[in-house]
Amino acid sequence: MTSVKEQEAIRKLMIFLQEWDNAHKAARSHILDNFIRSNNGKTEPELELEFSQGASLFLARLAAWLRMTYLCAPKQVTFLALFLHPCRRRYIIEFLEIGGVLMLLEILGLNHLKEEDKRESVKLLQLIADAGRKYKELICESYGVRSLAExxxxxxxxxxxxxxxxxxxxxxxxxxxxxxxxxxxxxxVLPHGSPHAQQLALQTLHSMQHLAPLLAVLGSAHPEVQYEGTSRPAAWGQGLLQGEGISALAALRALMEPDNAKR
Known part of the structure; x- marks a missing residue:
């Protein structure tokens, strides 16, 4: 039998969900703003206590609204960060079960959206990746690397x-x-990106300690790209001697083939 306090919490939850269900777009944005102010920084148990074990019901509604409207205005993507913190594994799983990763990746490829909207989607994908290896694998399985590289x-x-x-x-x-x-x-990214994109790609390749990108950027006209390609050749050379650069060289050869260069 539920206590008076629990009954009151359930009543407040039902009122909140009914208000959300009946609200139009502007009103929902206002509800989300208030929700963030009231619950930012709370843990998963605290959110569940606040919502009388019903926070998942609101997450489901928020995700459904995202699925229906993100093609036009994905502002609500920002608010999902409250649920998708790595310490809130349960909410991440629930979001993934309704195709959350695919929605976020599709936003990255929509030409009519602002880059700020796409940046927010990348941030959410980062929160998901931070939850562990299997979540990184899910992003990659969903062609996430290709979308991010593009x-x-x-x-x-x-x-x-x-x-x-x-x-x-x-x-x-x-x-x-x-x-x-x-x-x-x-x-x-190296043959097609801007100088800054090339520089960032090379910085990441540096951290992976591969040698092959050096061969692709020595002819670049941009000093910052040449710097990234030549700043740590010794470390790359050591990686190649240890056998880490074999697959990299094969990939680079594929990129430099005439057929690929024409694309």
Whole structure:
């Protein structure tokens, strides 16, 4: 039998959910603003206590609204960060079960959206990746590396590019099943990205200690790209001697073949 306090919490939850269900777009944005102010920094148990074990019901509604409207205005993506903190594993799992990763990745490829919106999606993907190896693998299995590499190569916002670099570096660490995929994605940025994108890709490749990108950037006209390609050749050479650069050289050869150069 529920206590009077629990009954009151359930009543407040039902009122809150009914208010959300009946609200129009502007009203929902106002509800979300209030929700963030009231619950930012709370742990998963604290959120469940606040919502009488019903926080998942609100997350489901928020995700459903995102799925229906993100093609036009993905502002609500920002508010999902409250649920998708790595310490709130339960909410991450629930978000993934309804296709959350695919939604966030699709936002990255929508040309009509602002780069700030795409940056927010990258931040959420980073929160998911921070939850552990299997979550990194899920992002990679969903063609996330390709989407992120394309965004790094094509976007003009330095802030967005740097967020993408951080996520790609994260996907390349502690994720052996897809490390080569991350490496190939970074290589693909070199012939097509802006100088800043090339620089960020090379910085990440440095951290992975591969040699092959050096060969691709020695002819660059941009000093910052040449610097990244030549600043630590000794470390790269050591990696190659240990056999780490073999797959990298194969990938680089594929990029430099005439058929690929024409694309």
């Amino acid at each position: 965004l790094l190569a094509t976007c003009s916002s330095a802030e967005a590019q740097e967020e993408v670099q951080i996520l790609l570096a994260s996907l390349g660490r502690g994720n052996p099943k897809y490390q080569n995929q991350v490496y190939s994605g970074l290589l693909a």
